[in-house]
Amino acid sequence: MNKDFNIKSIIRPNVAKMQPYSSARDEFKDFNSEMIFLDANENPFETDVNRYPDPQQRRLKEILSKQINIPANQILLGNGSDEVLDLIFRAFCEPAKDNIITLPPTYGMYGVLANLNDIENREVLLDDEFQPDLDEISRTMDTHTKLLFICSPNNPTGNLISFEKITHLLNNFKGLVVIDEAYIDFAPQESWISKLNEFPNLIVTQTLSKAYGLAGIRLGLCFASAEIISVLNKIKPPYNVNKLSQQSAIDQLQKVQKLNNDVSSLKAEKEVFLKALVEVNFIQKIYPTDANFILLKVDNAEKRYAQILEKGIVVRNRSSQLLCENTLRITIGTNSENIKLINILKTLK
Secondary structure (H helix, E strand, O other): OOOOOOHHHOOOHHHHHOOOOOOHHHHOOOOOOOOOOOOOOOOOOOOOOOOOOOOOOHHHHHHHHHHHOOOHHHEEEEEHHHHHHHHHHHHHOOOOOOEEEEOOOOOOHHHHHHHHOOOEEEEOOOOOOOOOOHHHHHHHOOOOEEEEEEEOOOOOOOOOOOHHHHHHHHHHOOOEEEEEOOOHHHOOOOOHHHHOOOOOOEEEEEEOOOOOOOHHHOEEEEEOOHHHHHHHHHHOOOOOOOHHHHHHHHHHHOOHHHHHHHHHHHHHHHHHHHHHHOOOOOEEEEOOOOOOEEEEEEOOHHHHHHHHHHOOOOOEEOOOOOOOOOEEEEEOOOHHHHHHHHHHHHHOO
8 A cells, every 4th residue: 555645646736626527418317218308409310329428438337347346436438548548647747847657668659648748758668578677767756757657468568567566666656557458358467456445546547449359449448546537537528438439348348258258269379379480580589478469579670571561461560669679569360360470471581
C-alpha cells in the first residue's frame, strides 16, 4: 500500500472544480422502458441507430463487472485505449508544468499524447532484459511527475514486466502508475486488476482489440479506484462509445469459450512458430515473449523487411525504437499464414 498517495493532490485544479456535462441520456437512464423520447433532438424515424447510445455503457459494464469481479463504478470505457490514456493525461497533468515517465522501448502513443498535452516525457530506458531500472526511475522523478507508464506484456518486446519491480514502483511512486495490459490475455500472469484495492495509485488499461478480435470497433477498458474513475467520467465526451461498438462488445464478451479457444490456439501456434524460427539462419536472437507476437533481432532488418514484403506478408520493422536496432516484430497469424511465412524466411538469402 502506497500511504503517500493522495489523489486530491494530483488532480488538475480546473478538473477538480468542473461540473461534468449532463446529456439527455444521463438525465433519463431507463433505456428499457417503452417511452416516447422527445428530449434529445434526435431523428424519430427508426434506423436502429437513430437514438443516442447509453453514455455510461451500463449493460456492457454489467457484463464486464461479473466477468472480472470488480464493481462497475471501477470501470471506464473509451474509444480505444488511446482515448482512455488521453483522458488520464488531461485529468491529472498540468500542461507545460507536469511530467511523466515512460520506459522505452515501449508503446509509442504515450509519448505522442505527452506532446499533444504539452507534458514533458522523461524516458528511462529498460535494461538489457527489458526490465525497469528502478534506481534511474527514482532519480528521474520529481514533485511534478504525475504518471508512470508500464506496458506489460511490453510492446514491442513482448515480455512481462517483473511483478516485484512493479510492486516496488506502486509502493514508492507518488503519482499514478498506469499498467497497459493490451496483451495480458496471452500471458501466464494474472491481470493487475486483482490488485486495485491494494494500490490506490494503480490504473490498469486493457483493450478488446487483441484477444477478443474487435480491433475495428475501437473499445478500450480502464480499471481503477471508484474515485479515479469518477474523475475520468467528469471529462469524457458524453457519447464516446457508439451503440454499434457497445453491442458488438456485448455479443463477443458472451462467447467465453470461443475466446478461450482462440487464445489457446494462438499460444500453441506461437510455440510451433518459435521452434521453426531457430532454423532461420539470419535471425540472431529470438526475444522471450508473453504476447501474441515475437521480436526478432536479424542481420539487416531493412533488407529482410523488404524481402518479406515482396512475398506478400507485412511484418513490422522496429529498428527505429531505442534498444531495438535491426529488429522485426511478427504477429502470430493463422496456421496457414505462419507456415507460409516460415517457408519464406527459410528461403531468403
